[in-house]
Amino acid sequence: MAAVDPGDAAVVERYLSEQGLRLVAILITHHHPDHVGGVLELVAGRDIPVYGPAAEAIDGVNRPVAEGDAVDLPELGARFATLEVPGHTRTHVAYLAPGVxxxxxTLFSAGCGRLLGGTAPQLHDSLRRLAELPADTAVYCTHEYTLANLAFARAAEPGNPARDAWQAECEALRAAGRPTLPSRIGREREVNPFLRTAEPGVIEAVAAHTGTRPADSLACFTALRAWKDVF
Ligand SMILES: [Zn+2]
Incomplete structure (x- = not known):
């Protein structure tokens, strides 16, 4: 098994032992403590590769990766490509395999990360890039923020039946104690206001909120991100 962004070693160790699995690699997307907090404990006594963004120093990372670098996990029969997707942080990376x-x-279901080091143009570009991936690509983001994001998405684009349908599905999943993740790129294109900053409904909601009609997708995205910060 590989672990992605293990914020807590105990959670990973418990899963490994319950499932009878062996940890063969760790993949890190960015340096925030809730994504790397378990790394040093997990690598103690294990000689395993730890992939992470080359552009910053992260304790425990021994396989720094940059745009286009391959992440080979032969034990799992998997190969990922590294995508640089700055915005949430300046050096954030994502890992892409066919369909995963x-x-x-960077991208959450119905939302996106805050600007904590990167810029709005960077995050706008990164999200546009992810939105162009095949529709059936499963989106494994790192936080279960979907219902809170959907509450904002409703304000940011009031008339969106696809979003309402996804909200009903997510409420049922959460009520049953199940995750709403992974999402899919195709769904996010339909429900996520941060990928829909050229849609009339989002532009109108942003204009009504700020009193200024955004000139383009980036201006709409920037205003939308600032609005969500105080929502
Ligand atoms: Zn973060």
Whole structure:
């Protein structure tokens, strides 16, 4: 098994032991403590590769990766490509295999990460890039923020039946104690206001909120991200 962004070693160790699995690699998307907090404990006594963004020093990372670098996990028969997706942080990376995306805190279901080091243009570009992936790509983001994000998405684009349908599905999943993740890129294109900053409904909601009509997708995205910060 590989672990992505293990914030807590105990959770991973418990899963390994319950499932009878062996940890063969760790993949890190960015340096925030809730994503790397378990790394040093997990690598103690294990000689395993720890992949992470080359552009910053992260304790425990021994396989620094940059745009286009391959992450080979032969024990799992898996190969990922590294995508640089700055914005949430300046050096955030994502890992992509056919049909599977680990995107850390860049793209969430119905939302996106906050600007904590990177810029709005960077995050806008990174999200546009992820939105162009095949529709059936599974989106494994790192936090179960979906219902809270959907509450904002409703304000940011009031008339969106696809979003309402996804909200009903997510409420049922959470009521049953199940995760709403992974999402899919195709769904996110339909429900996520941060991927829909060229849609009339989002532009109008942003204009009504700020009193200024955004000139383009980036201006709409920037205003939307600032609005969500105080929502
Ligand atoms: Zn983060």
């Amino acid at each position: 995306l680990f995107c850390g805190d």
